[in-house]
Amino acid sequence: MGKVWELDFYSRPILDENKKKQWEVLICETQTDSQGSLEDGFRYAKFCPPSTVNSIWLREAIETAIEKAGEAPSKIRFFRRQMNNMIVKACEDAGLVATPSRRTYTLNNWLDERFQDFYPSQEGYNETAAAANASVAYPPLNAIALPDAVRGDKSDKWAFVSLEASAFADMSEWDIKFGEGFPLELANIPRDAKIPGFIIFSQRALPLAGWMSGLELVSLKFQPKPLPILSLETGLSDSWILASLTDKSSVVEAQGFDNTKNNAQGVHFLAIQSSPDVEVFSGFWLLKDDH
Structure with a gap:
């Protein structure tokens, strides 16, 4: 390619x-x-x-x-x-x-x-x-559910996590099936900065990552209302429900993710693995909030 x-x-x-x-x-x-x-x-x-x-x-x-x-x-x-x-x-x-x-x-x-x-x-x-120059950002559409073919089941798990910026020095050597990064220099990120992320653990990790690779992944956004969700923003204005935040603890975690993301100049990541025990990423994308 x-x-x-x-x-x-x-x-x-x-x-x-x-x-x-x-x-x-x-x-x-x-x-x-x-x-x-x-x-x-x-x-x-x-x-x-x-x-x-x-x-x-x-x-x-x-x-x-x-x-x-x-x-x-x-x-x-x-x-x-x-x-x-x-x-x-x-x-x-x-x-x-x-x-x-x-x-x-x-x-x-x-x-x-x-x-x-x-x-x-x-x-x-x-x-x-x-x-008067036009901005990159467009108002996103209302988030919709993921297609049935890649929607997870009850066995799927997810977690909010963070990595130090210095950990990405070896990203090119990680075993990643689908994904994309970008220079952290874009956001002037210091090496000790915390980069927040969201990891999905699914037995359908590879099909999910493959489907996402066909999209233009932009960012993850915590939307507290009307019902708390974490959305995946793609394309110019598309939005997908990545996780429904159904309890107070998950909402608190999402708020913490959002705060850490703001401190990291909008930089964050999305990872997909089949389980927490494997070292292979079915998908890994560095993301950044659009202007």
Whole structure:
């Protein structure tokens, strides 16, 4: 499987001589090593005049990026719902798969850097336009039950846990069947920080992890009302009921998970194992709250 890229194509807070916003395409490689450097992966940026904003220009930019990278990605993630049609068409015309996703952690970090350091130094920068830039986040849909094919039974167990950030130094060597990480550098996590997580123990661990691997996993969220649940956020706005919190102790644990997650800049993880006695992870994903 080839590398995954993340793409954004949108207006920037830089005005041209006609007071029109410049557009820009950003393409970067998804970083999956929890101890990796953000500077290691491929990056490509190009400004687009507002008069030529279309799928043809974007396709040509993607093809140029492929030429510079020396290889095509297996898929391209993008987060801007309002750009869906143009991005999907440009990618399809370039022979690529475009996937709507909030799991664009590397790209989000790069955008934050550019809004803070790069765009303000450019001629034509407009602070008002910068403040109006669209957020990554979309209101999630109401959480729904997991499909019957992967829903657990009474023998399934789960637990809220935590690991020190330093434990992820060896993540690339763990026995993980399905999963994905990202550089903890994205959130400036110190090595002694506690990273909270949620582990599911199920005899159907592998089918569950395989099904989840087909989704764009974003984050876990504790929702206290109307009934306390832990939801799994995927795609652009999908939400699944991962666990119903039916007693006070589980609610207290979920609140503790939420507090630890906030202290870890939104970083957390989801793990799936067949039992607590095995060292193999059927699934393991590093996650991060979207903006």
